[in-house]
Amino acid sequence: MAFSGLMSVESLKLGLLPIVSYFIYVYLLKPALHFVHRAIHYHGFPCYPRNFIFGHSLLFWTNFPFPYNLESFQRMFHEATNKLAAHDQDQSLTVCWLTLHPNVLPVSHEAVEVIMNKKNVRKQFFYKFMGLGNGLVASEPALWKVRRKLIEPFFSTKKIKGYAKHMDQEVKSFTQQLNTETGKPVDLEDQIHSSTLNIILKSALSIPLDDSIEDKKSLTELVNKVEPNLVRRSLNPLYHIDWVAKFTKFGRYYFETLDLVEKVLARMLNRRKQLLSSTSHESENQDFVSLLEGKVDQQGFFDELITMIAAGHETTAVGLRWILFNLGHHPDVQERLYREIVQFFPDDTPVDDMDKINQCNYLDQCIKESLRLNPPIHVFARYLEEDVVVKDKRLLKDTGVLVSCPIIHHNPNVYPDPEKYDPDRWTPENASKIPKAAYIPFGYGPRSCIGYRYAILELKIYTIQIIRKFSLRSTRKHESIPSKFEITLKPCLPLEIIVTPRNNN
Helix, strand or coil, X not given: CHHHHHHHHHHHHHHHHHHHHHHHHHHHHHHHHHHHHHHHXXXXXXXXXXXXXXXXXXXXXXXXXXXXXXXXXXXXXHHHHHHHHHCCCCCCEEEEEECCEEEEEECCHHHHHHHCCCCCCEECHHHHHCCCCCCCCCCCHHHHHHHHHHHHHHHCHHHHHHHHHHHHHHHHHHHHHHHHHCCCEECCHHHHHHHHHHHHHHHHHCCCXXXXXXXXXXXXXXXXXXXXXXXXXXXXXXXXXXXXXXXXXXXXXXXXXHHHHHHHHHHHHHHHHHHHHCXXXXXXXXXXXXXHCCCCCHHHHHHHHHHXXXXXXXXXXXXXXXXXXXXXXXXXXXXHHHHHHHHHCCCCCCCXXXXXXXXXXXXXXXXXXXXXXXXXXXXXXXXXXXXXXXXXXXXXXXXXXXXXXXHHHCCCCCCCCCCCCCHHHHCHHHHCCCCHHHCCCCCCCCCCCCCHHHHHHHHHHHHHHHHHHEEEEECCCHHHCCEEECCCEEECCCCCEEEEECXXX
């Protein structure tokens, strides 16, 4: 019996040995070998001088070894990436070393075109910290493909033409409110964010523009709280694991904020049901909610709804603030734009005719140039899903890539005098010389922004309504406004403008 028991123990050890060895290899040895191989591979690539242990991290963590300062990191991010990009001698790509981890930073549009191709659609880990769950922006490729197909009808040409009417209605109300802000320096951040949120809630949930005012105000405040949380959670590895983060003060605040967003949206969905069941309100023809109801589970439904609302108003709001600020520095551009606008939309003509809007060519140039100079969506992060070659440099599968819009948009080889605001870069003759991958305010490749046409239309309607009623003058120099890293690229200082009614207003 003793011999039999001994044999059983020995048999158990022999059986466990390959299992333990397998897990050691798969979860420890293989990742370690892969890490070493990747670090050695990128060792000879172009890069800014770095610390052997910390890499370029000290460019971002300026007060090392003391606890990092979130505000300092947000301000330093683009200054640091610009230093890295400027060091590249052959204008293709450089490597950003975060401690011993290499991340590729494309510098040229040729590199962007190769890297952001149709196969490389897997996003980096920190997208899941944006508070958007598994929505379209952050989801894994398999889920993204299914959901994108479901959502595409919301942005069809026919649907977008319909949205123009309530966009115009809201923007008309917005310009009337501007009459109370004239003659003094004012930053319109709060007013613009509230207004663009109003529009997306009308499009997505059929909530009337003058309804649910308190919930809309609460939602605006909550979305503004979510953005800085992305950066803070990304920077601290302890916050990366949900159950660990929930033991911290920040983690509790992070998840409580997301819960509050869902509660506000739940109230709005109940209000939508009330309105649609009323005889005085008719259902919108397939709003965003009706597209998803019954086709995704409850969590997926909330994830996509939060993604649509956050992305649908935040990027437009930030983009509009920069457009008005840039126009405020160029009275000659403003006047030329005004003359074009009043040809198609004189006096109080409704601005809801897409054919006429599309004929405003100089308007299109002004908006494109502002989005080039100050792109709201400023960083795209991917993992390569296959080896790719950029100018004889092989980039390995699973390598992290950071595509910076400001770097690509300020390449002097494509945009001479890149810091200058010059709408004439976008005349048909000049625009034809600009490669597609050199202009990426809404991304590039299959995971580019699904709602870019919606956003452009909204920006055009705002700009038309404002410029035909008011002239603008910016009070700060453009170069004096540092930017900060959040989900969108925001100014660190108020974008103050002085709004003056035109003579016929």
